[in-house]
Amino acid sequence: xxxxxxxxxxxxxxxxxxxxxxxxxxxxxxxxxxxxxxxxxxxxxxxxxxxxxxxxxxxxxxxxxxxxxxxxxxxxxxxxxxxxxxxxxxxxxxxxxxxxxxxxxxxxxxxxxxxxxxxxxxxxxxxxxxxxxxxxxxxxxxxxxxxxxxxxxxxxxxxxxxxxxxxxxxxxxxxxxxxxxxxxxxxxxxxxxxxxxxxxxxxx
Amino acid sequence: xxxxxxxxxxxxxxxxxxxxxxxxxxxxxxxxxxxxxxxxxxxxxxxxxxxxxxxxxxxxxxxxxxxxxxxxxxxxxxxxxxxxxxxxxxxxxxxxxxxxxxxxxxxxxxxxxxxxxxxxxxxxxxxxxxxxxxxxxxxxxxxxxxxxxxxxxxxxxxxxxxxxxxxxxxxxxxxxxxxxxxxxxxxxxxxxxxxxxxxxxxxx
Numbered sequence: 001x002x003x004x005x006x007x008x009x010x011x012x013x014x015x016x017x018x019x020x021x022x023x024x025x026x027x028x029x030x031x032x033x034x035x036x037x038x039x040x041x042x043x044x045x046x047x048x049x050x051x052x053x054x055x056x057x058x059x060x061x062x063x064x065x066x067x068x069x070x071x072x073x074x075x076x077x078x079x080x081x082x083x084x085x086x087x088x089x090x091x092x093x094x095x096x097x098x099x100x101x102x103x104x105x106x107x108x109x110x111x112x113x114x115x116x117x118x119x120x121x122x123x124x125x126x127x128x129x130x131x132x133x134x135x136x137x138x139x140x141x142x143x144x145x146x147x148x149x150x151x152x153x154x155x156x157x158x159x160x161x162x163x164x165x166x167x168x169x170x171x172x173x174x175x176x177x178x179x180x181x182x183x184x185x186x187x188x189x190x191x192x193x194x195x196x197x198x199x200x201x202x203x204x
Numbered sequence: 205x206x207x208x209x210x211x212x213x214x215x216x217x218x219x220x221x222x223x224x225x226x227x228x229x230x231x232x233x234x235x236x237x238x239x240x241x242x243x244x245x246x247x248x249x250x251x252x253x254x255x256x257x258x259x260x261x262x263x264x265x266x267x268x269x270x271x272x273x274x275x276x277x278x279x280x281x282x283x284x285x286x287x288x289x290x291x292x293x294x295x296x297x298x299x300x301x302x303x304x305x306x307x308x309x310x311x312x313x314x315x316x317x318x319x320x321x322x323x324x325x326x327x328x329x330x331x332x333x334x335x336x337x338x339x340x341x342x343x344x345x346x347x348x349x350x351x352x353x354x355x356x357x358x359x360x361x362x363x364x365x366x367x368x369x370x371x372x373x374x375x376x377x378x379x380x381x382x383x384x385x386x387x388x389x390x391x392x393x394x395x396x397x398x399x400x401x402x403x404x405x406x407x408x
Contacts, residue, residue, distance in 0.1 A: 125396075128404055161405065169393070170401040182396050189373070189393035192329075192386050197374040200332055201365065 008199070010038075010097040011190055012119055013104045015171075015183075016112045017127025018157030019082075020139040022173045024057075026127060027106055029180040034187070038096040040105045043069060046084035049144055059089070076118075079110035082152055086111065102187065109163045116166070123190055125183065126167035130174040132157070212403070214242075214301040215394055216323055217308045219375075219387075220316045221331025222361030223286075224343040226377045228261075230331060231310055233384040238391070242300040244309045247273060250288035253348050263293070280322075283314035286356055290315065306391065313367045320370070327394055329387065330371035334378040336361070 017023045027039060043059040045066050054060045061069070066085050069075050078087030086108065093103045105115065115122055129135035135157055139150050164170055169186055173179040190196065221227045231243060247263040249270050258264045265273070270289050273279050282291030290312065297307045309319060319326055333339035339361055343354050368374055373390055377383040394400065 126398075128401075164405050165398060165402070167398055169396040170398050170404060171396060172401070172404060182392060185389040185392035186396060188386060188389035192373040192375060192390060194330075194369060194371055194374050197332075197376070198369070200374060200376060201368050 008100050008196075010099065010101045010103055011187075011196075012093070012097060012115075012122040013102060013187070014112045014115055014122050014124040014167075015104060015106050015127060016109050016124070016160070016163075016167065017171075017173070018129065018135065018160045019153045020135040020142070020157060021127045021129040022138065022176060022179070023106055023127055025176050026171075026173065026179050026183070027104075029176055030104070030183055033180060033184060036100075037102045037104060037187075038092070040088050040093050040103055042086050042088055042107065043075070044084060044086045046086075049142075076105075077107065077111040077114040079108055079114075081108050081110070082149070082156060088115075109160045109166075113163075113166065123169075123186070124167040125169040125171050125186065126161075126164040127171045127173050127179065128161065128164065129157075130172065212304050212400075214303070214305045214307055215391075215400075216297070216301060216319075216326040217306060217391070218316045218319055218326050218328040218371075219308060219310050219331060220313050220328070220364070220367075220371065221375075221377070222333065222339065222364045223357045224339040224346070224361060225331045225333040226342065226380060226383070227310055227331055229380050230375075230377060230383050230387070231308075233380055234308070234387055237384060237388060240304075241306045241308060241391075242296070244292050244297050244307055246290050246292055246311065247279070248288060248290045250290075253346075280309075281311065281315040281318040283312060283318075285312050285314070286353070286360060292319075313364045313370075317367075317370065327373075327390070328371040329373040329375050329390065330365075330368040331375045331377050331383065332365065332368065333361075334376065 015023065031039060041055065041059055043061050043066060045061060045063050048060055052058060069087065070078060074089055075087040076090040076093060078085060088105055088107060096103050112124060116124055136154060139153055171179050171182050219227065235243060245259065245263055247265050247270060249265060249267050252264055256262060273291065274282060278293055279291040280294040280297060282289060292309055292311060300307050316328060320328055340358060343357055375383050375386045
């Protein structure tokens with residue numbers, strides 16, 4: 001990741017989407033494609049899944065540690081989701097933004113609502129699964145969850161999709177490449193917004 | 205140009221920018237790249253420049269004919285610019301929009317202001333020259349205009365750039381390819397706006 005510091009601040013992006021919508025795959029694609037972007041790593045109290053690395057996919061912490069982070073005001077947002085806590089450490093995000101680096105938060109809808117309230121200039125995107133059938137298939141293929149948990153996640157997915165309207169953009173994840181194209185286009189378009197280019201009007 | 209008609213309406217785009225900002229070259233690039241987009245052809249009372257084709261670059265009409273079009277309400281907007289009239293025939297635009305085709309209007313700032321007022325959902329972009337020096341060079345290279353006209357166009361360019369703030373997006377035309385990338389990204393991003401994807405939320 002390159003950094004640039006022409007005095008311009010980075011922009012804060014929020015991506016939400018139900019478990020099984022393909023967010024992790026999308027984020028992996030975006031990491032390959034995008035320069036000058038920082039993906040916030042969430043802290044969580046849930047158990048690591050197969051292949052997940054501490055500090056990379058999540059910061060895995062105990063419940064006690066998580067409560068301490070809340071108490072110290074170290075989290076930009078936090079929320080409970082299917083029995084576990086998830087939160088966004090504020091310090092690395094704010095540092096990146098001040099260095100002119102765009103920050104992407106991959107967070108669920110409750111946390112996203114909090115961030116949008118606190119940071120009205122945040123650009124929010126909701127990742128929609130191609131279909132609910134596709135979503136269910138993905139959840140079952142993941143196979144680490146019990147049937148009961150899969151059902152809970154599906155019910156949760158429907159609730160979350162019902163909140164998609166509060167987001168600025170909706171990304172359709174039929175194919176991950178197309179979804180990544182869309183996110184990339186949104187990031188480029190947001191750079192072109194007049195409010196972000198006023199320095200051109202005043203220069204010359 | 206392909207057309208699609210899944211019940212979705214097209215979106216109306218407005219591009220403005222001073223003479224010499226490179227709009228024609230940009231539009232030519234976009235025509236090559238974009239599917240399902242209709243570039244509105246303006247009617248004008250000005251003389252054709254070398255290489256310009258009637259009905260393709262402009263619809264060249266007499267002053268009398270232009271006044272008749274105004275009287276009959278056939279123009280979406282019209283304006284006077286450096287002694288000539290320019291206007292957008294409404295019928296082809298509205299037909300394309302209703303067929304689900306995006307429409308791009310390449311119009312100057314007065315006309316753009318009218319369109320934005322009448323059609324608040326229009327997506328407006330202002331094409332900024334790389335610099336005023338670059339703009340002056342382009343105007344002189346064009347060489348069909350007298351020194352007096354070049355000066356008038358330069359003065360006009362500064363006035364128009366002062367109106368860039370009323371546009372939603374600012375495109376910087378340092379390189380035409382980058383400028384075309386930006387316009388393409390904006391068109392993709394606008395398709396992803398939640399308001400344009402509500403049908404996904406209601407379906408499955």
